[in-house]
Every structure is written in structure tokens, then in C-alpha cells.
Amino acid sequence: MPPARSVRGGALVLAATPIGDAEDASGRLRRLLADADVVAAEDTRRTRALAARLGVTIGGRVVSHHEHNEADRADELLDVVAGGGTVLVVSDAGMPTVSDPGFRVVQAAVAAGLPVTVAPGPSAVLAALALSGLPTDRFCFEGFLPRRPGDRARALTALASERRTIVLFEAPHRVADALDALVDAFGADRPAAVCRELTKTYEEVRRGPLAELAAWARAGEVRGEVVLVVGGAPADGPRDVADLVPEVRARVDAGERLKTVVAEVAEATGVPKRDLYAAALASRTP
Numbered sequence: 001m002p003p004a005r006s007v008r009g010g011a012l013v014l015a016a017t018p019i020g021d022a023e024d025a026s027g028r029l030r031r032l033l034a035d036a037d038v039v040a041a042e043d044t045r046r047t048r049a050l051a052a053r054l055g056v057t058i059g060g061r062v063v064s065h066h067e068h069n070e071a072d073r074a075d076e077l078l079d080v081v082a083g084g085g086t087v088l089v090v091s092d093a094g095m096p097t098v099s100d101p102g103f104r105v106v107q108a109a110v111a112a113g114l115p116v117t118v119a120p121g122p123s124a125v126l127a128a129l130a131l132s133g134l135p136t137d138r139f140c141f142e143g144f145l146p147r148r149p150g151d152r153a154r155a156l157t158a159l160a161s162e163r164r165t166i167v168l169f170e171a172p173h174r175v176a177d178a179l180d181a182l183v184d185a186f187g188a189d190r191p192a193a194v195c196r197e198l199t200k201t202y203e204e205v206r207r208g209p210l211a212e213l214a215a216w217a218r219a220g221e222v223r224g225e226v227v228l229v230v231g232g233a234p235a236d237g238p239r240d241v242a243d244l245v246p247e248v249r250a251r252v253d254a255g256e257r258l259k260t261v262v263a264e265v266a267e268a269t270g271v272p273k274r275d276l277y278a279a280a281l282a283s284r285t286p
Contacts (some may be wrong), residue, residue: 010081016121020199037085040065129228132193139165156185179214191231197224
């Protein structure tokens, strides 16, 4: 553990901001916006607009702090903390560092021995998990799925045998493709929920088997911020080989080698590689 840098009451503070309804802002967030020496914001315009909705005048300097400048900004922010100042880190919605900027500056602060604390609050991950109707005692958060079909299929293959409830973020225009990929990887009947526009005027939660949700997404345009919650794999042993063939075929059709895909899927799901390879080959026969 490195020795602490000179600091006189300074701290790096991670603060959660509302994910929709401004009334979810805590009193502590309001005070921090007013009192912090520096507010490091993912989008300075959105943070200023939030402060205006809350009736708060930001008292310190507001600087941009996003994925493209986070590494370069860290030293500047930590110099403020080392000098005894308070740096407030906020993202556009929810908790910084959770699929949002913040991790690098926290990592740097910890390495430098500087104080880091948190002002907790709204979380799209926990809100969606609670609303999903799926088990909440054990869960994992996987962030955004890869955009490319092959990369997405590989990521989901690795999760196919995950027993915990899985929480994912997804852009609205990719929800239908993501749900189709989930059907291929997890099976049509795996229970799931699509949570849209949480805490906002048009909040909507749709629950059902993955195939049903995929059909719903294909039938119309999905709008707003989306969180996907998917039930964990059943504890009844390896999946049936026939259930895995559509996933294998989808990845091969996307350009991957059949032997590579079969090896990865077999390892992730526990089915015999030879049986899966034979079933995949047979599926190509007219």
C-alpha cells in the first residue's frame, strides 16, 4: 500500500444521479453539487441541467470527465484532492464506474493513497433486478453486450451455464438482435425481463420467455434506456445437444469456424464435443 499523498480533508466522491425521476436525487447529492470544489461530469450540460431541475447552484468548477479523456483527467482531479479539495464524480445517470466513467480515477486515487468515498443512490441495475420477478439472491452484471454478432455470440456462450440471474445493458436499437442472440445461446424458454425507461413517465417492464420477448421486440420499435434481466441456467445438468445447434449455426453463419465454435460451446455447456459437432454437421444436410 503506497503512502498517502498530502491531503487536508480532501476526498474523491462518487455520487449516483437519478436514472429518470429527478425526485430520486438525495439530499447529499444536492449538497455535494453545491459545495464540491470540482464537479467531474460525464456530460457537463446534462449535469448543469440536473442541478437546475434540483434548484441547486453548482458552487465549484465543472469539468468534463468521460470515456475519452478519463485517463488524462485523473491527475488533474487527484491534485485537487491532494490539496484538500472535494472532487465530485457524476455520470449522466446512475452510479459512476458502472458502465460509466469513473473507474480509472478511482483506481488512480487508491494507488496514490487518497480518500475515496461514495454517495449512493439510484441504480438501473438494482432497479431492474428488483422489478424483473427473477431471483435476486445471486446475480451478475455483464454491462453492454458486444456489438458484433460473432463477439456477442461468444460472450453469451460463456454465460450459457451461469446459474445466477444476469443483468445486461443494451441500446434500444439493438434490443431485438440481443434477444435473438440470447434465444440462440440460452434457449427459447429461459425466463427474462426487458425493463425500459425505469422511473420515467413511460416506464415499462415486460416479462416472459426469451422467445416471446424477442418476438415483441421485433414487432415494434423499442425506445428509451433498456436493461435486460435473464434468469440463470437451470440446475439440471448439461443442456441438450439439439438445443445448442441453432447457436452453433448462427455463429458459423456469421463467419466463425465450425470446429472452433463447437469446442467453445461444448466447454461452456458441458455437452460432449463430438456429439455437438455431429449434430451441427447434420443440421446442414437438406
